[in-house]
Amino acid sequence: MTRNDLAPPAEAGREAIQNAVDTTLILRLASAVEQLTAVQNASDLELRCFTPEEAARILGKTENWVVENIQARRIPFTYVGKSPRLTAEHIRWIRAQGEVLPHKYAKPIAA
Known part of the structure; x- marks a missing residue:
């Protein structure tokens, strides 16, 4: 068994990068939604x-x-x-x- 056998294929590396990008985008989207909700909640408290x-x-x-x-x-x-x-x-x-x-x-x- 060689090192090349243990290394993940190049395609798996691309998938890992894509998953990391997807995770980052999801976190940014969740943060934006939380900020919008906080603004709406502030105006809701007045009513x-x-x-x-x-x-x-x-x-x-x-x-x-x-x-x-x-x-x-x-x-x-x-x-x-x-x-x-x-x-x-x-x-x-x-x-x-x-x-x-x-x-x-x-x-x-x-x-």
């Missing part, structure tokens, strides 16, 4: 309505906190049918209302 449970998870609160504040009408919400839902804009509003800015007469931070 999506979140349940109190989902909104609580985003806000870092309990579902009970969200439901109580909806019932007391302290936070914005909308009804979809008979179920209260929060949009992305509502959640941003809730976060902005909790923001505390420094007082203009506060002691400056030492440099």
Whole structure:
């Protein structure tokens, strides 16, 4: 048995190269599809309505906190049918209302 007997035929080398090219193209295509999906998902979030449970998870609160504040009408919400839902804009509003800015007469931070 010689080295030439152990080496794959030249045609097998071409197939391996073609398979590598195919794999590269598939990976590039998959990456492009994932990027398009990410852009579409970002725009879908603006249209999506979140349940109190989902909104609580985003806000870092309990579902009970969200439901109580909806019932007391302290936070914005909308009804979809008979179920209260929060949009992305509502959640941003809730976060902005909790923001505390420094007082203009506060002691400056030492440099």
